[in-house]
Amino acid sequence: MFRNIRYLYAVLIIATFSMTASAYWLISGVVQESTKLESVARDILIGVASQTSYELHQFIYSLNQYKLSNSSISKQQLITRYDILWSRRKTNTLGKVGAAFKQLPKAPEFLNQFHITLIETEEAVLSLKRKDTNTLAQLAKRYRDLVPSLHQITIAAARKATIDSTRLHTELKIVGYWARILLPSILVTGFLVAAILWRERKSLNSLTQHLEERILESTLDLRKTNQILKDEIQEREKLEAKLVQSQKMEMVGQLTGGIAHDFNNLLAIIQGNAELLETLVKEENVRLIKPIIKATARGSDLTQRLLAFSRKQPLRPESLNLLSLVESITDLLDRSLGETISVKINAEENIWTALADAAQVENAVLNLAVNARHAMPNGGQLSIDISNFILEETDAIHLTDAVAGDYVLLCVSDTGTGMSKDTMEHAFEPFFTTKDVGKGSGLGLSMVYGFVKQSGGHIDLYSEEGLGTSIMIYLPRALESHESPLSHLSSSDIPQGNGETILVLEDDKDVLILAGKILTSLNYNVVPTNDTETALQVLKSNQKIDLILSDVVLPGGMSGPEFFKENKDIISTQKIIYMSGYPTEAAATTQKSNSWDPNDILLTKPFQRRELALQLKIALMADTQVTKV
């Protein structure tokens, strides 16, 4: 590029040079030519005048010679000379030459006189006799008279030529003068223009280059900033969406939890009374009571699920090997998925143990499997991947409510139809279902969601329409080993008591009465109390108390565990069973005061008679093995 420009300028300079040179050459050529042509034209005018003069003199000479006896001039020659004068007159009047001649001063007068002379002497010339000297002399005189004026014209022609040529010369001198100034100026200008253009081009080039670089730089900067902003906006939008989602879930959860709690108490009363009634009524009327118990069981089941979603179900977290847990339910999975769907289980080596409620994990996996089957009507593959996962602080912000730490990731993926964006947004909401009416409760994913959240884990959903769906469950890593006290329970009979005395502390009168009745029917001795003061009085008395059955939430702002911890010195027994319709409430209040003991048994209201009986039996059987801090 640069080389080419250099060549261009070289060519430009050479062109300027050669153009100037040729202009100089042309002008001098033209000047020379015009000078030559002009001088030729002047010469011809002088020539025409002097030729006429010459012919006039020749005729006069011939006239003079003719009269001599030894003259060499014939009459014919004389006449020819005369005829030549005629032709001269024509030359001096006709054509361009004649026109130029007539322009000379006094020429028209001369030509007129010349013509008159020729006409007037014609007869005399043609009839001339050699001896007629008189006529000859007269004729010579007539023609001599023409000589002075013709001579003057000749001189005028010469003078005109001189003046013209002088003027031309002057003009040429001026032209030459200007040419000498102008041509070098042109040369210098051309040179300067070329030099300036060269410099301009050079600086312009570097400027342009610099500008381009800067524009490119700033464009890149802008693009980068723009990208960062875009990313931030996206991030923010995502976070906001997640926040909104989680707040919504929280609200729905609270609402659901509230309803479930109150409903549970009602159910407990209905169920308890029905069960009692069952033992009292006649055999033929039992069939009327069975559906009531069944219905309360179903209602209880429903409230359980609602509580699960609202993160308010009673959980018994324990250290779990998720792989062995999943493997243990493989048969169940195969059966519920059908033949067209294959199950693939992958697990990382040295998988950490997770802290979660085993039964709920199973429940969750089964729920997800059912959803997967629904998403794969034409078969496919269900993958369950288990891996260790360290959630960094930076990643934690992407998951609302997530806390950084170690997790065990349980990922359940299908190759099904996937979810639309809209479906994804509502997937965790209770009673939201894509299944036909009556086919699904719409509580499956909600329960899983609530369970995971309640377990201190996270849940995430990834789905692409036509490709499949993955549900990622992050369960917290178990750092200590937790043994489930319930894992040993397997009896199918309702164990009866042996007349042990049980202190019941419950502010709800109906529940208190119900508990009393159930315990009595189970062959226990009941000491009912509906506030802490009464309970304290009983405890302070010498009455032997084998076990305490207490509500978690007590009137007066103190929680059950707090109350008993405070008064542990006067409590003879270390066996306490807490009951609550609202386990998280219990957990919250007890954790706050750090009064919760993992060995304290927690019963969820409404409890079944059998469950209560089992718990009582276990607690009483544990006897002295249980030691408290």
Added chain:
Amino acid sequence: MTIYKQCSYFIAGIFSLLLSVSTSSALEPVKGDVVLQVSGNIAVTNTDDGKAVFDRAILMSLPATKIETETPWTDGVVKFEGVLLRDLMELLKATGQSLKATAINDYTVDIPVEDFLKYDVILAYKMNGNLMSVRDKGPLWVIYPWSDNPAIQTEIFHSRSIWQLNKISVK
């Protein structure tokens, strides 16, 4: 190009003039007044001293050529009629490079051979259909076809247009 053309005409002219030396034919003797006398390097003659002389009748018996042209010495377009100088020189088997032309008033001029080889230069005896007298620059006037050839509208060619011509010497 022009120079090359002129050169080629010149060479061709010499060649043709040389060629014509080999053959000879008689030129009929003059009967009327002599209007033209040709001397110099000519092979065909009709006088004892080796010249060719012409009266008007002989000249007018030769193939005539007409030229319509303007001249600096006449008004408007003029019709001239006469013999091509080329034909005349061929007739006389002339050899040389130029013609020395002389007029009645002893005016002389050299006419190069290439002039009449390249252009149709005539020895005119008629102007606008009339024979030319001495008063009309006759009886013979060398005329170039100026109007058809702007290239020869210059003083050099004008100066070769000799009038009242009566002698030619081939050199």
